[in-house]
Structures are given as C-alpha cells and as structure tokens.
Amino acid sequence: MSISGIMNAIHPWIRLPLIVNAPMRLIALAPMAVAVAHAGGFGFLAAGTDVGDLKAELRKAKDLVQNTFIKGSDPDVLPIGVGFINWGVELSTALNAMKEHIPAAVWFFAPKRTEDLIEWTSEIRRLSNARTKIWIQIGTVADAVRVAQTCNPDVLVVQGADAGGHGLAQGAGVVSLLPEVADVLEEAGLGSIPLIAAGGIVEGRGTAACLALGAQGVVMGTRFLASKEANIAKGYQDDVLRTTDGGLSTARTGIYDTLRGITGWPSRYNGRGILNQSFWDAQKGQSTEENRRLYNEAMHKGDQGWGENGRLTAYAGSGVGLVKEVKSAQDIVEEVRRDAIDVLSKLFHTSSKLQYKLG
Ligand SMILES: Cc1cc2nc3c(=O)[nH]c(=O)nc-3n(C[C@H](O)[C@H](O)[C@H](O)COP(=O)(O)O)c2cc1C
Structure with a gap:
C-alpha cells in the first residue's frame, strides 16, 4: 500500500494533503479539534501536561462530533486525537481519562526519556485494541530512528526549528530535517511510516514544499492561533496578527x-x-x-x-508574519489544502512545459 493509502486507512475521514492542528496546551481544545476533523483534516485537542480536564474535554468532543458527518471507521472511536506532553503526565492517569471515549490518535512529545514512550505506546494500544493510532513528534534524525525502531509509531511528526512553542533548543529547519529523516528511515527498512511536517508552515506554499520534501501533510500551530476556535486571549491573538x-x-x-x-x-x-x-x-x-x-x-x-x-x-x-487574519478552523484547513494543490498543479504545468522545451 502507498503511504497515502496507509494514512487514509488509519483515519478514513481525512483528505490529503493532510492538514493537522497542533495540540496546543490550553489553546487547542474540543471545538478546534472537531472543526478541523469536520473539514477533512486531523484535529488534536491538547491535554499537555495536565490531564485533569481531559475526560470532560473528550465528552465535549463527543457531543460536537454528533452534529457533524465525520466518517470514522469505528463508531466507538472519536475521530480526533489527544496531544500529551509526556514528561508531565502519569501514564495511568492518561489511560483512565481516555477509557470512556477512545480517541483515534494520541500524540506524544517531549518525554523525560525517549524509552518512556515504549510503555505509553503499548499501554494505549492495549487499552484501545490498537484503534488509537500513535503519533510521535520528534525533532532530530536520531530521535526519529530511535522511536521508529522501539515504538513502531503509526505517524511521525517531524518538527523543525521554526516551530512555535516548545521544541528542541538545537535543531534543524524542516527543509533539511524531513528529507534526512525520510532517507534514514527508508535505509533502516522503516520507510512506510507516514511523515507529517511541522514548524513554520502556515499556508499553501509551505504545505506544497513539505509534500515535495516527502511529507504526507503538515501540522500547523501558529496558523491556528488566529482561528475562531482557538481558546486564546484577544491580546495574544492580536499580537500574532501584528x-x-x-x-x-x-x-x-x-x-x-x-x-x-x-x-x-x-x-x-x-x-x-x-x-x-x-x-x-x-x-x-x-x-x-x-x-x-x-x-x-x-x-x-x-x-x-x-x-x-x-x-x-x-x-x-x-x-x-504570514498570518494576517482570523478565520474559522474549517476555512483554514480548506484554504491551505486547496492552495497547496494549486501550487503543485502550477509547478506540474511549468515542469511539463519545460520538459517539452528541453525536448
Ligand atoms: C502556542 C503553542 C502551544 C503549543 N503547545 C504544544 C503542546 O501542548 N504540545 C505539543 O506537542 N506541541 C505544542 N506546540 C508545538 C506544536 O506541536 C508544533 O510543533 C508547532 O506549532 C509547529 O510550528 P508552527 O507553530 O510554526 O506551526 C505548541 C505550539 C504553539 C505555537
């Protein structure tokens, strides 16, 4: 199966190129996650380092999903994901919070030790009978290989140094990081793990570029700060627009x-x-x-x-600097996906003409 086929098989409602909202602590909650899913993207709500509200937030998402037509493969699985900042969360508390409503994916980021993710992965797969897919955000080639070999994630999010919020203090931009991760995983026989790019991507041109690098889609955090669904103070949102x-x-x-x-x-x-x-x-x-x-x-x-x-x-x-306007999460997903496809078809057109000229 092609990698895009794998993505569609694990999350049937998504449309490619995949647009994903970053699980931003306190900001990306049920309304954003469900709106993104509704638009054919993958929506994450952020648990971050505190899972105290997670059960209630998943209930909210369940209610919101009932008013949409998002087609998951399993009616008992919520078609959204939950993002954890692993260093700050007890695995047992996280499992308990997800028992009632099983999410379609979990997102791991920043464990105390990379090996901690092995237990997180196996316990969440056990809880959900592998219906919850494992997404892991990494920022170096070494971490990509380590988690790919030990956790066999369903998706890897490759975070470059331009990313907003937390990330590695020392890291490369996504333009060089993503293709190197892709090459090294391929060489290690792990090339079938879908890669999603993150860091500095806010619109269709960046998304098209990431597809050229080998990604199946993009994660955007900063762009969704200027969405109607963001749980954000006006002063902060105005600062982003300014x-x-x-x-x-x-x-x-x-x-x-x-x-x-x-x-x-x-x-x-x-x-x-x-x-x-x-x-x-x-x-x-x-x-x-x-x-x-x-x-x-x-x-x-x-x-x-x-x-x-x-x-x-x-x-x-x-x-x-490319974020100029507050829009609904649905409009953002649809616009970025459409613009990326437009950019790619223009490039395809130009390169066909060039090939014709070069004969
Ligand atoms: C305000 C903000 C909060 C964030 N919070 C989280 C978080 O709670 N968990 C996480 O895994 N990543 C978090 N991130 C990082 C994102 O996962 C992602 O890597 C980043 O937003 C991508 O770069 P971009 O902001 O340029 O789109 C956050 C990013 C921002 C901007």
Whole structure:
C-alpha cells in the first residue's frame, strides 16, 4: 500500500494533503479539534501536561462530533486525537481519562526519556485494541530512528526549528530535517511510516514544499492561533496578527517559562515566542526577580499585557508574519489544502512545459 493509502486507512475521514492542528496546551481544545476533523483534516485537542480536564474535554468532543458527518471507521472511536506532553503526565492517569471515549490518535512529545514512550505506546494500544493510532513528534534524525525502531509509531511528526512553542533548543529547519529523516528511515527498512511536517508552515506554499520534501501533510500551530476556535486571549491573538518578519521578531528562549514559573521541561527544550519587553529586559541583564515582578504586574492589564511593549508570553513560530487574519478552523484547513494543490498543479504545468522545451 502507498503511504497515502496507509494514512487514509488509519483515519478514513481525512483528505490529503493532510492538514493537522497542533495540540496546543490550553489553546487547542474540543471545538478546534472537531472543526478541523469536520473539514477533512486531523484535529488534536491538547491535554499537555495536565490531564485533569481531559475526560470532560473528550465528552465535549463527543457531543460536537454528533452534529457533524465525520466518517470514522469505528463508531466507538472519536475521530480526533489527544496531544500529551509526556514528561508531565502519569501514564495511568492518561489511560483512565481516555477509557470512556477512545480517541483515534494520541500524540506524544517531549518525554523525560525517549524509552518512556515504549510503555505509553503499548499501554494505549492495549487499552484501545490498537484503534488509537500513535503519533510521535520528534525533532532530530536520531530521535526519529530511535522511536521508529522501539515504538513502531503509526505517524511521525517531524518538527523543525521554526516551530512555535516548545521544541528542541538545537535543531534543524524542516527543509533539511524531513528529507534526512525520510532517507534514514527508508535505509533502516522503516520507510512506510507516514511523515507529517511541522514548524513554520502556515499556508499553501509551505504545505506544497513539505509534500515535495516527502511529507504526507503538515501540522500547523501558529496558523491556528488566529482561528475562531482557538481558546486564546484577544491580546495574544492580536499580537500574532501584528507581528511580521518572524526570524527577527521571534526567538527560541527559556525566559518565558522562567517568568511563568514553568519548570520540568527536559533541558534540551525551550520555546519560540514573540519578542517583547520581558525578553529584551532579560537580554539587558535585568534580574529574573524584577522581570517576574513586572510580568505578574502585566498579567493584571488583560489584553494590554501583550504586544511589542507588553510583557506576556505569546508563543508563536517564525511563520507568524504570514498570518494576517482570523478565520474559522474549517476555512483554514480548506484554504491551505486547496492552495497547496494549486501550487503543485502550477509547478506540474511549468515542469511539463519545460520538459517539452528541453525536448
Ligand atoms: C502556542 C503553542 C502551544 C503549543 N503547545 C504544544 C503542546 O501542548 N504540545 C505539543 O506537542 N506541541 C505544542 N506546540 C508545538 C506544536 O506541536 C508544533 O510543533 C508547532 O506549532 C509547529 O510550528 P508552527 O507553530 O510554526 O506551526 C505548541 C505550539 C504553539 C505555537
């Protein structure tokens, strides 16, 4: 079977090229996941590091799915996925939260040790009789090979350094990372695992490029921050719409986690966010204590706390400059998929003409 055939077999309602929303902690919840699925994409809701609300969120998704025509292969499986940040979650709690409504996929990211994912994979396959597919997000060739060999995932998400939010502090962009992962997996006899690209992709051109690299589809986080279904403060969303030139206006840094008191990320991870006064003051040598005091003060300013002169965290990827408008998740999925197909057919046309000329 072709790799696209494999993707369609495991998630029958999806349309290719596959558009996926990233499971963004606190932001991507049931409404986003179901809207993306409804548009023929794959929708994830984020459990992140806290599964306290997961059971309730899955119930919400179940209710929302009942009003749509998403065709899963199994009526007892919810046609959406759940994203975990593995270092912060107890496997037993996660399993318990998913007993009532089995999701079509789980997404693993950032375990304390890569080997921890072996148990996560086998226990979730056992709970769901292998009806829950295993997606794993990795950011290096070495991790891709390690998880492919030990977990045999159904899908690998290849996250490049342009990604918004957390990712590896040291990593390559998706343009070089994805084809190298594809080649090395092929050489290891693991070439049938579908690859999905992530990091800096916000529209049809980037999606078409990722298909050329060997991906079956793309994950977008930053693009969906400007969706109607995002559970996001207006000040944060406005910041995403305002920001241009993402290479200059965002950076990978640990400062935002430090100021928010978030600890526990394995040391090789940090987060890409929009630069603001918190970042600049830290660069100038301001003490963390004073910076945190100002951060906490900014939290009382509501939407005014974000922005170039603000201090609050706005995690976003370097593709942020291409995000100009808030749209529904359904419109985003349909537009990106259509534009990618358009780009590819224009390229196909150009290359056919060129071949004809070259004779
Ligand atoms: C605001 C935000 C929150 C994120 N939260 C998570 C998360 O909870 N779990 C996770 O696996 N990835 C998370 N990510 C990373 C995404 O999985 C994905 O790799 C990234 O969004 C892709 O890059 P892009 O933002 O340029 O589209 C987050 C990204 C953003 C922008």
